[in-house]
Amino acid sequence: MARIELDLAHAYLRNPQREADYALLPLKMSFEDGGAYALLGPSGCGKTTLLNIVSGLVRPSQGAVCFDGRDVTGLSPQQRNIAQVFQFPVIYDTMTVAENLAFPLRNRGVAADRIRQRVGKVAEMLELSGQLGMRAAGLAADAKQKISLGRGLVREDVSAVLFDEPLTVIDPHLKWQLRRKLKQIHHELKLTLIYVTHDQVEALTFAQQVVVMTRGRAVQVGTASELFERPSHTFVGNFIGSPGMNFLPARGAAAGIEVAGRVLAAPNAVLSSLGSFTLGVRPEYVQIAPANEAGAVPGVVTQVQDIGTYWLVGARVGDGVGQTMLRARLSPEQAIPRIGETVWLSIVGDHTCYYVDERLIA
Amino acid sequence: MKPVNQKAWLLILPVVLCVAFSAILPLMTVVNYSVQDIISPERRVFVGTEWFKAVMRDDDLQGALLRQMGFSLSVLVVEIPLGIALALAMPAKGWRSSVVLVLVAISLLIPWNVVGTIWQIYGRTDIGLLGATLAALGIEYSYTGNATHAWLTVLAMDVWHWTPLVALLCYAGLRAIPDAYYQAASIDGASKAAVFRYIQLPKLRGVLMIAVLLRFMDSFMIYTEPFVLTGGGPGNATTFLSQYLTQKAVGQFDLGPAAAFSLIYFLIILLLCFILYNWMQRVGTTDKVEGGHG
Numbered sequence: 001m002a003r004i005e006l007d008l009a010h011a012y013l014r015n016p017q018r019e020a021d022y023a024l025l026p027l028k029m030s031f032e033d034g035g036a037y038a039l040l041g042p043s044g045c046g047k048t049t050l051l052n053i054v055s056g057l058v059r060p061s062q063g064a065v066c067f068d069g070r071d072v073t074g075l076s077p078q079q080r081n082i083a084q085v086f087q088f089p090v091i092y093d094t095m096t097v098a099e100n101l102a103f104p105l106r107n108r109g110v111a112a113d114r115i116r117q118r119v120g121k122v123a124e125m126l127e128l129s130g131q132l133g134m135r136a137a138g139l140a141a142d143a144k145q146k147i148s149l150g151r152g153l154v155r156e157d158v159s160a161v162l163f164d165e166p167l168t169v170i171d172p173h174l175k176w177q178l179r180r181k182l183k184q185i186h187h188e189l190k191l192t193l194i195y196v197t198h199d200q201v202e203a204l205t206f207a208q209q210v211v212v213m214t215r216g217r218a219v220q221v222g223t224a225s226e227l228f229e230r231p232s233h234t235f236v237g238n239f240i241g242s243p244g245m246n247f248l249p250a251r252g253a254a255a256g257i258e259v260a261g262r263v264l265a266a267p268n269a270v271l272s273s274l275g276s277f278t279l280g281v282r283p284e285y286v287q288i289a290p291a292n293e294a295g296a297v298p299g300v301v302t303q304v305q306d307i308g309t310y311w312l313v314g315a316r317v318g319d320g321v322g323q324t325m326l327r328a329r330l331s332p333e334q335a336i337p338r339i340g341e342t343v344w345l346s347i348v349g350d351h352t353c354y355y356v357d358e359r360l361i362a
Numbered sequence: 363m364k365p366v367n368q369k370a371w372l373l374i375l376p377v378v379l380c381v382a383f384s385a386i387l388p389l390m391t392v393v394n395y396s397v398q399d400i401i402s403p404e405r406r407v408f409v410g411t412e413w414f415k416a417v418m419r420d421d422d423l424q425g426a427l428l429r430q431m432g433f434s435l436s437v438l439v440v441e442i443p444l445g446i447a448l449a450l451a452m453p454a455k456g457w458r459s460s461v462v463l464v465l466v467a468i469s470l471l472i473p474w475n476v477v478g479t480i481w482q483i484y485g486r487t488d489i490g491l492l493g494a495t496l497a498a499l500g501i502e503y504s505y506t507g508n509a510t511h512a513w514l515t516v517l518a519m520d521v522w523h524w525t526p527l528v529a530l531l532c533y534a535g536l537r538a539i540p541d542a543y544y545q546a547a548s549i550d551g552a553s554k555a556a557v558f559r560y561i562q563l564p565k566l567r568g569v570l571m572i573a574v575l576l577r578f579m580d581s582f583m584i585y586t587e588p589f590v591l592t593g594g595g596p597g598n599a600t601t602f603l604s605q606y607l608t609q610k611a612v613g614q615f616d617l618g619p620a621a622a623f624s625l626i627y628f629l630i631i632l633l634l635c636f637i638l639y640n641w642m643q644r645v646g647t648t649d650k651v652e653g654g655h656g
Contacts, residue, residue: 057545078551090546093564103560107551151550 002159004031008063023049025216036186038195038207046216047196055082083152084162089144091136098132101150122150142170160192212236234358250279260297260318268362278355285351286328295348301337311336395621413622426606437581445528466526478590481519509599516588528573535569571642
């Protein structure tokens with residue numbers, strides 16, 4: 001087990017010039033010993049590259065990787081003592097389930113007794129005990145992936161276990177089970193786990209700390225609630241949450257801030273001195289308000305959707321170039337406005353965030 | 363009751379006609395010859411299984427069959443491991459891989475009789491590179507005089523000619539293995555030997571099966587190269603089955619025994635391929651005996 005520190009950048013091209021040439025822009029990050037982390041971001045954001053750099057499959061083109069202060073940049077995954085589980089199950093066709101699980105230990109010359117003990121334990125954790133004597137090749141995809149997971153967990157002395165979207169091939173109901181299993185295993189074994197995914201639910205439920213990435217940049221590291229309440233970048237606001245955060249163009253004005261053609265009281269003195277900025281508010285915090293209430297803007301309802309446990313209401317606010325769609329999540333208990341109606345929606349409150357150049361300022 | 367629709371017969375009729383014309387009727391002609399003694403086009407006698415019995419008892423044929431088995435077995439034993447080794451050594455990508463692929467494939471493009479001629483010259487001690495080199499090393503090499511030398515030369519020629527086919531098949535098989543397997547093996551701390559044993563070899567099973575069958579069938583029917591190189595000699599050291607058959611059918615015009623032998627030949631190949639195929643299907647896929655793992 002180790003504390004992992006990264007201070008690096010990576011480009012697959014030989015001579016990167018522009019930002020777009022980099023798979024990973026310069027970043028500094030550390031993963032604490034025994035923590036459960038998730039790297040979250042859309043496809044192509046560099047999360048798998050980052051994971052492969054941590055494991056040693058990819059060598060960063062600049063900078064260094066340190067485990068417990070020791071520079072391991074030039075070392076192989078084996079030397080770093082990393083375990084990694086890939087997106088698609090990798091199993092050794094000719095071996096039984098037990099032999100598959102034992103493989104990482106056998107290669108390291110662990111004693112037979114100890115191997116049997118570890119294999120038994122891991123198989124039990126993953127509910128593979130009944131299949132140990134079977135050939136791995138004949139099993140279903142989710143059992144194969146469990147074997148891959150098992151091979152990642154069978155060594156107890158690993159620096160970290162890395163997961164690269166390991167649940168992609170798993171059925172939804174099993175996915176949930178396995179995720180819980182992983183959490184439980186993390187609890188029991190106290191391993192450092194790093195989990196790559198593009199599924200926010202997976203990331204937020206699995207990890208203590210989530211690293212949100214986009215276009216080769218790690219834009220925010222935080223707990224689920226931090227990412228939800230105070231997204232430090234508009235990308236995070238948009239990516240986390242369903243639907244994502246509302247963003248409205250705003251401007252500082254003499255008596256406060258101007259949003260959607262209305263001047264609202266500024267919650268923060270800094271804002272009124274700014275030129276243009278962006279106001280962000282989660283649909284969960286947008287509520288219907290009495291007409292002309294402070295912190296509310298009028299909008300014309302254009303969409304009303306029943307999403308089961310809540311209603312999603314979309315309203316057009318402002319006019320001209322500043323016109324935006326504002327979405328609100330309303331509970332089914334309250335009166336739901338009809339399409340075409342004009343409603344007042346509160347947007348300025350404790351949970352409202354303010355951005356300049358996509359970055360959180362207040 | 364549902365009326366039976368017989369129109370489908372009409373649809374397959376063209377295929378039946380084609381296959382009958384090109385395969386079934388010629389084969390039946392052979393069957394026809396094998397059970398008759400054709401004295402002249404007008405006079406023929408039905409002899410039953412007489413030719414088959416005679417052919418089976420023929421010492422020359424038994425000798426040729428044994429030589430053939432030994433040869434085909436040697437071909438497989440040499441070419442399959444060599445082909446795998448070549449494929450493993452070939453570069454995986456970049457311009458080097460293209461160059462190597464073309465170089466490796468060259469021998470496959472040479473017609474059989476030309477291969478025979480090339481080796482005929484190559485093995486000559488006066489002007490051939492191989493022959494001259496061996497002679498210079500003090501070996502009395504002669505593929506026309508020494509039976510062992512002749513046999514080894516034919517084997518070397520076949521290896522030279524056809525190992526690239528095995529290599530190309532294995533190369534294609536190796537390229538089809540996803541990177542994740544190698545990455546996982548490296549994470550699991552597998553040695554190079556373990557990667558070969560547990561990833562590459564199992565994943566090559568399919569192409570190896572094709573390679574073994576192709577090389578077995580082809581080598582079992584080998585004719586042109588030894589015919590050009592040694593003419594089956596010295597003595598009959600390199601007379602393999604098909605050459606023996608040709609001697610019988612065309613040389614001595616013993617159509618009856620030749621036909622009977624053709625059928626036996628055909629059945630031998632069919633039987634051996636069947637056994638090989640089933641054995642290879644089974645190897646590495648049967649469940650190991652349970653136990654030891656609780």
